[in-house]
Amino acid sequence: MIAVSAPLTAAPRIALAGVLLESNAFAPPAREGDFRDRYYFQGSALLAEARAETSIIPREMSAFVQAMDATGPWVPLPSLLTGCQPSGPVEQGFLERCIRQIEADLQAAGPLDGVYLALHGAMVATEDLDPDGALLARVRALVGPQAIIVATLDLHSNLSERMVASADLLIGYLTNPHLDMVPRGQEAAFTLRRLLASGRKPAKAFVRLPLTPPSVTLLTAEGPYAELIATGQRRQNEFGGAILNVTVLGGFAFSDSSKTGLSVLVTAQEDPVAAETLALELASQAWRNRGRFRRRLTSVAQAVDLAREATAQPAEQPAVLFSDAGDNPGGGGGGNTLWLLQALVEAGVERVLYGSVFDPELAEEARRQGFGARFQAVFNRHGESEFAKTLTFPAEVVALREGAVVGRLGLFAGRRLELGKCALLRIAGVEVVVISDRQQTADPVFFEMFGRDPGQARVVAVKSRGHFRAGFAPWFSPAQVYEVDTPGLTAPVLERFSWRHLPRPSYPLDRDTIWTPQVRRL
Known part of the structure; x- marks a missing residue:
C-alpha cells in the first residue's frame, strides 16, 4: 500500500490513468492491437497529449489536466491511458497487463494524494464481467483508504457495487449526445481539490433498477431520461451544497452484464441520509416512467x-x-x-x-x-x-x-x-x-x-x-x-438478442417486472 502525502502539500500528487471501452458482448473481442491503433499513451506522452490543442484521447482527461493546471500547483503522475472503438469484450490478458502497468506506475510514483481515472464504465472482459470495478478496486488496494479516487463515466455505464465502493466520487456525463465531457473533467478536478482541502470522505447512496432502456430512449434533450437528469440537477442545487454530485446512468444493455440496469448514484458532502433520500426519489421517478422507455422505430x-x-x-x-x-x-x-x-x-x-x-x-x-x-x-x-x-x-x-x-x-x-x-x-x-x-x-x-x-x-x-x-x-x-x-x-429491439448475464426480470424485456425500493449505502 502506498502512503498518502500527509499533511497535504500545496502541490497535491495526483496519478492519472484509464482504460476505456464500451463492450458489446455480441461483437468480436477487443484485442491489444485495437487499443494501440486507437490510442495508447504512457507517462509523459499521456501528459503531453492531454495538454495538446487537439487530441485523440477522451476530452475529459484533457479537461481534468488543464483544469488542474489552471487552479493551482500540482504534481501530475501520468500512468497509462488507452481505449478503442466500442467493440466486444476486452481480451483478458491485455486488460490484466494494463492494470498491472497502472499498479506498477502508482507504486513507483510514491506517496499519492489522489488518483483520477477516465473510464467508460460499460466494459466487460472475456473472463471478467466487471473490469472497471476490478481496476478501481486494485487501485484502491494500492493507494489505501485515505487517498481520493475520482473517476468520470459515460452515461451508458453499467454501475457495479464494487465501482461505487472503490471510488470516492464517480461523475457521469449529463448529456446524450455527449457534449459535456469537458465540464465533467473540470468537475472532477474542482471536486478533487475540494475533497483534498476538506480532508473529509463523502457519503454515497446507490440504486440500480431492474430497468434496461434501449439506447434510443436515453436522449437528454427531451423524454423520461432528460427529465430524470434535470430533476437530479435541480434537486442537487436545492440541497444547498450538501450534495456533491448526482449521476444517473442509463446503462448499456449490449454489454450483457450482471450490473446492467439504469442506476442512480448520489454523492453527498458527508450526510448519508441526504444522499439516500435523493437517490430513492430519483429512482422512484424513473420507475414510475418506465413505460416511456420504449420507442417506435421506422421500418x-x-x-x-x-x-x-x-x-x-x-x-x-x-x-x-x-x-x-x-x-x-x-x-x-x-x-x-x-x-x-x-x-x-x-x-x-x-x-x-x-x-x-x-x-x-x-x-x-x-x-x-x-x-x-x-x-x-x-x-x-x-x-x-x-x-x-x-x-x-x-x-x-x-x-x-x-x-x-x-x-x-x-x-x-x-x-x-x-x-x-x-x-x-x-x-x-x-x-x-x-x-x-x-x-x-x-x-x-x-x-x-x-x-x-x-x-x-x-x-x-x-x-x-x-x-x-x-x-x-x-x-x-x-x-x-x-x-x-x-x-x-x-x-434497439432488445427482444432479438439472447441474453446470458443481464439481470432478469428487467423492464421492458419483462413487462411484469416488480421493483421494491431499496438503496445501498457504500
Missing part, C-alpha cells in the same frame, strides 16, 4: 417511402435524416451492414448522402482505381458474418482522401479522427462514404471532407445511434430525424 420500407417523398419535394422543403440504428459503430456495430443502403439504391432515390461504411479493402480498391473510375464495388468481399454480407454495386469514384480530420460539431468537435484511406463512391443516386477506421458518422466532417454539404442533400443516412443529432443539428430538427429499424449488433 426500412417506411424509410424508403419517406426518402422518395423528400426527394419529390421542392428544395426549400425539409429533408430527412436517417439513423441506421441497428449498425452503430459507436455501440459495437460493425459499420458494414447494407440493408438501408441497398433499399435506397434499389428504390432509385436521388440526392442521398450515406455515411459511413467501414470497408478498408473497398477504400483501397477505390484508391487503386483512381478518381473518376467506374468499377464494380464489392462491399464486405469476405462476407464474414450474417450482418456483413457481400454485395456488389456499379460505382464511380468521385473523391479520395487519406489521413486524419478534426471533428467540427457535437461529440467529435475539436477531436482528431484517424480515418485512414477514405473514398466517396456514387452508386446511382446515392453518394457513399467508405472509411478504413471504424467510426460512427456523428459529425458533418465525414461528408465535408469530400466537399459535400449535408444541407444540400435531400436524404442523409448515418451509421450512428444518437450522437449524430448534435453533429447535424444545424440542418435537421428532431422532427426530421428517423431511427430506422435495421438489423445489426446494436438493433
